[in-house]
Amino acid sequence: MRVLGMISGTSHDGIDVAVVDFRLEDGVLRGVIEHTGSTPYAPALRERLVRMLPPARFDMADVCALDTLIGQAFAEAAAAAVGDAGGADLVCSHGQTVFHWVDGGQVLGTLQLGQPAWIAERTGLPVVADVRTRDVAAGGQGAPLVAMMDALLLAGRPGRPAALNLGGIANLTVPLPAGALAFDTGPANALIDAAAVRATGGRLAYDEGGRLAAAGRVDETLLARLLAEPYFDLAPPKTTGKELFNAAYLDQALAAGPEPAHEDVVATVTALTARTVAAQVHRHGVDEVIAAGGGCANPALMALLRQELRGVRLSTSDALGVPADAKEAIAFAMLGWQTAHGLPTNVPSATGAAGGRILGAIVPGTGPLRLPEPLPEPLRTPPTALRLEQPVRRPAETGESEGGSPAAYPRV
Incomplete structure (x- = not known):
């Protein structure tokens, strides 16, 4: 299964993408990283997003507009990534976190914007989204989801x-x-x-x-x-x-x-x-x-x-084998693969959730939603290891990576 993982992180600078072709062999999940890239937010969109971040106050019209605009930006980035990779079977979009509701050390809610319907409409592919809320509902922190x-x-x-x-x-x-x-x-x-x-x-x-x-x-x-x-x-x-x-x-x-x-x-x-x-x-x-x-x-x-x-x-x-500036996008590609196969992706010892949970909600693509056949019973547990093949280096001119550092900089 070829999965496109997408995320804009807490630096709010752009959309990181990774297309990974996964296969499971003897309990080891193996992935070929077929494409990575990053698309900076348009300056006006980033300015609007940053202006709405805590501790700023805003109304529901602002939330609706930002959900749509970020969703459209993710949709265009997804279409470009799928085209560059020569296709994909599934998209997993983290979206953009705009608020994490924490009270007394307990996470009570989390909000990611970037309406996934725009991605499904633009690419025709099913989209796994809203990936943090299930862990929160199970008593977890909703983060970090890269732990697995x-x-x-x-x-x-x-x-x-x-x-x-x-x-x-x-x-x-x-x-x-x-x-x-x-x-x-x-x-x-x-x-x-x-x-x-x-x-x-x-x-x-x-x-x-x-x-x-x-x-x-x-x-x-x-x-x-x-x-x-x-x-x-x-x-x-x-x-x-x-x-x-x-x-x-x-x-x-x-x-x-x-x-x-x-x-x-x-x-x-x-x-x-x-x-x-x-x-x-x-x-x-x-x-x-x-x-x-x-x-x-x-x-x-x-x-x-x-x-x-x-x-x-x-x-x-x-x-x-994991490009330092694309790791989180690859992680969400893996999360999408696990969700499609009915496997939990949160780590209860890390998030504090009551147990392992299958994460995300699925927006169907153009045609009927077809999920993979359930894994045989002995394999119906998360993989025991992950091995990624050497990725294709993304061009330096593709933009900024998570954290606001240009991909052209030499890695330290």
């Missing part, structure tokens, strides 16, 4: 490896004998992007090449103030987002004391990401970190991570 892919990719590696994603938010997956531990460690690019916008008066939406951070010095007083955030001390399962770590959050932290130079603010929030990630890596006895996400293209962030992770091997997911 991470655990399968890391299966059989020596020591205690972990997978790290550096998107707008950083999340860590640590496979353990009792089940994978996976949670958001805190901000990755979220506050770095906010600081870059502040430093350049909006001229830059992110710290291009980590140059602003490299030009500044870490302000230890500000860093200590940021590290006092209660979220960092919460025990997993836990999840966070731009509902907490946003531009207003940074403004509040800066207002509590003398404001450092702009470049020093960028350097400090970059150090915050490295420090909070490393704290969790050391806390859980991890000896190898395999990173992915747009943050991998920020040399300043990666240098600080290496400094904080002394004694821990650090590499990117490219070593496992």
Whole structure:
């Protein structure tokens, strides 16, 4: 089955896509990555989206319009990806998270926009969407959903490896004998992007090449103030987002004391990401970190991570056949494959859900909805490992990757 996975992450910069041809052999899910790419949001759409993000308030007309506009953008990106890959059987669209309703550490609801009917209408393919809500309904955090892919990719590696994603938010997956531990460690690019916008008066939406951070010095007083955030001390399962770590959050932290130079603010929030990630890596006895996400293209962030992770091997997911800037799109392609085959995709030990659940709702395509025959009873469990063949490198000019870092940057 060839599945197109699609997502726009917490950096809200564009739509990442991946077409993967999956087959199951002796409990191992094998995939050929046939296409990856990224389509930046149109400037007007991104501006409208960012303007509506927390803590902003908006009405239902805004929600309806954004659901339609994002859905249409996803539909065009899907049609292009299917054409470039020479076809697909199914689409799995994460859409764009605009709100994660958390109260007292418990997730009560989650909202992703990008109406999947536009994708089904444009491509004629069935679409799996609304993939987080079922886990929330089962008492889970609704995130991180990449935990199963991470655990399968890391299966059989020596020591205690972990997978790290550096998107707008950083999340860590640590496979353990009792089940994978996976949670958001805190901000990755979220506050770095906010600081870059502040430093350049909006001229830059992110710290291009980590140059602003490299030009500044870490302000230890500000860093200590940021590290006092209660979220960092919460025990997993836990999840966070731009509902907490946003531009207003940074403004509040800066207002509590003398404001450092702009470049020093960028350097400090970059150090915050490295420090909070490393704290969790050391806390859980991890000896190898395999990173992915747009943050991998920020040399300043990666240098600080290496400094904080002394004694821990650090590499990117490219070593496992997974392009660092397309990993989440590949993960949602896998999620779509599992949903189509009636297999649970959440990891209860990671999200806190009452049990494994088949995720998502399915929008039929042009013709009758035809799902695969159920797997034979011995195989009616999630795969035990995932192996991906070397993907075709996407062209540098396709745009920006998750986290706002151009794909043209050399991987660190």
